[in-house]
Amino acid sequence: VTDLLPWAFGVRLAALALSLALVARPAWCRRLAFAGSILASGLTGAAGLAVLLGATPPHGILWSHAPSGFAFGYALAPLSAWFLVVLAALAIPAALYSTGYLPHALPPVRVAFVGVAFNVLLGAVEAVFIADGVVGFLFAWELMTLSTAALVATEHETASHRRAAFVYLAMSHVGTGCLVAGFLVLTSLAGSPAFPAVLSGGVAAGGLRDVLFAVFFIGFGVKAGMVPLHVWLPEAHPAAPSSVSALMSGVLIKTGVYGLFRVCAFGLGAPRWDWGVAFALVGCLSALLGVLYALAQNDIKRLLAYSTIENAGLILLGLGAGMMALSSGRGELAAVGIAASLYHVLNHAVFKGLLFLGAGGVVMATGTRRIEELGGLARRMPWTALFFLVGAAAISGLPLLNGFASEWLLFQALLQGFQATLTLSRLIYPVAGALLALTTALAAACFVKAFGVTFLALPRSEAAAGARESPRTMLLPQAFLASACLLLGLFPGFVLQALGRVAASLPGVRPAPEMARSVFTVAPGPGHFDHLAPVLLALAVLLAAALAGALSLAPGFRVRHAPTWGCGGVLSARTEYTATAFSKPLMMIFGAVYRPTREVQALGEAYFPREVTYRAEIEPTFERFVYEPLTRSVLAVAHRLKIIQAGSLHAYLAYVLLLGLALLLWLGGGR
């Protein structure tokens, strides 16, 4: 098999260069950038798929610089291949969608800019997934951060978008700082910056190992969107153009997950039980808070962004379960948790990408992201509605779709973990299981609201009433992703066969061969613990639905249409149930989390007010109680340090001289 990766990077660079050269002709620039991107993603996806199907993992050197001795080495281990396939599965539809979507959303020159940045971003993410050394990895990581920030600030006329990009950059650099520190320590201990040496597992030991774990946990956790490091995510993801939002939520946060896998779970030696517990706890916290905040949103893209935090939590919970099993030497059980986590990585990319693309179509057709102004779109945009509904059902973990398959596997990992552990600490598993059940049910409530208020009943504004269906270039990618939701849900055996290979490549993990019993049935557990055959289930549901259809045809095909009963009044969009009202009961029940503030003002007489204004908001707990004090103290320190920033060049030169002298003395003293 020829190594496709250098070709993929070549194609991407050529597309970049050509589209930069053609910036003066935006239409060509756009077509070229996205066509090149699709081709390159196809190549990387094919390379990844080949490895997952059993080909020898390729490795080599992408680029080297003789004078400095730097070489960007790459290696396509099965874990990297999995993430590369996830990336391609979403990047191709997103690029196709962009060609239809961006010209409507942005002025031509800016579309060209987005096309270029899109390619840089994807190239950087691919490089992150395949980098085989510290320097290359950090370089790609930073390139990814910067190009994402540029894309977030695409519409930089809006102050909130500029702020979103700034918060994203600030938070990302806190994370990158942790990564640089951690990797420097590891590299100096290992004596080489190559990943096989750095991440061999035996580099650090004892307390240092724990410190390194914490540093990397924070560093990668920022990208993965784990609570409480998530504050940038709900700002940045909605600000970008919708196809980029899809990529950010679907794949970019997975770079953090990839790092957590590669370094925290499998790069520092056998994980400790406490590390797994840390993952599980943070995972549960992220999942629950993510879905609760999502439920409170009335901006469709912000809702989707918060739900990304929830799904990141589920992914971390699976990894945590795997690590806990690994720490007690149970390689087969670890494989179940790892597989659940990685399965959800793919599933979340597919359905969250689908939902963001659908939301983009809605925003394009109506010009608003506020679902309180939408409604009735199922009759005006039937295809978008159908695809969005598939995504909404999948993300709610409903059977026959892919979200259910990975959450089912996650339950298996937790419950088998309980069976396999004999100490008191095993109570963490059922507690996590109950939280997982709560999270899933809340997600269902959240997406009933998101779909129901946006697409059903009467339109709540002129814009929604006049909405038109999206063009075919935008519908086709959604159709692809929606069918992926269905296929990945019906045939979990396929996925688990590939994931068995990925898991087997990780140190200490020994997947049981019967995990994927056949394409149709999966049974990841000892003996008769549990199994799942979605195709059988689908057949049963289809048969029963046919029965329902036959029963309901008893009186024939006649149907009478009439207006909805309005209790004698006229029913209009004003009397429909609103999104705020829908989530109100849950907001009141979980009031301790939201700490809502309400303000009701009535104008006019007490009992017959002329006008009532109502304002409600929830308290951004983390922003107010964690980040505000933090920024305040950082700014205070910066203010103090202003004394040495005199603005005179002479002073600065003197600092350089003094520092050089101090370094010389320090190094000399050490000799």
Place this chain on the structure above:
Amino acid sequence: LRLLESFAGGLLQAAVLLALAPLLRGLIKKMKAAFQTRQGPPLLQGYYDLAKLLGKEPVRSDTSSWVFVAGPRLYFATVVAATLLVPVIHAGAPLEQAGGILVLVGLFALGRFALALASLDTGSPFGGMGASREMTVAALAEPALMLGLITVALWGGSLNLGELARSSALRGPSGHPSELLAAAALFIVLLAEAGRVPVDNPATHLELTMIHEAMALEYSGPDLALVEWASALKELLFMTLLVNLFMPLGLSASARPAALAVAAALYVGKVFLLAVAVMLVESTNAKLRLFRVPELMAVSLGLGFLALAIRFL
């Protein structure tokens, strides 16, 4: 041949449970009336209603879309499919190859999702109210349900209901106090899932108190028949699950007709006892305010956790 056998068994089981479901509702209604020294509707009223509704032409709202039509059909389909996962009189389930507890809970969630969306589709505020409350109560009941079920399942060593029935039919009830606690926890969830007092009131049409009725309010004719039938079946199914998990007594391990007949008689008796319990709770309690329901669910969750703790510590 085994596949064909289980296919036939599945058809039979679904048909029998479908046929019995309206009777259960009628029975509870009749007993409730007797408890209140009323006459009450005829025992078979449920069947008369279904027959009438299935013969009527449906009226659908102008503002609704295909979601409104698909909702009741999918709801009905998920509940009927769920009957195939639960052991009734035989120690095994016709479709146990497809999955266990998690799939069962998932199917209920899918049906609920479909019906909640459909009820939002008419633009009537009642539909929205019903959907919002249904999803709220379901979200609170879900962890309690899961905790109660996994307590039983982990002790039996399997999440598959057929597998569990076989092991418990062989072992018999253990009499461990944790089973009592888990049964109490799941009984509370049953009241919530079946829309019974104190969580919901199946007899009410007062807009401010109803949950399930509000979701079905705009339905008529065969559409309404499907919703009502599926709800009755869901209740029967939940009761079947409960009695067979905690009183496996009588589940027949063999498929001999004589054994199955005994098992069927015992099954009817067990479900009757549970129906009496539901009736007593309904008759002696007032419906809770919506915002007191979380406390009830917390009690259920607490019971489930206690059951788990005393069983495994």
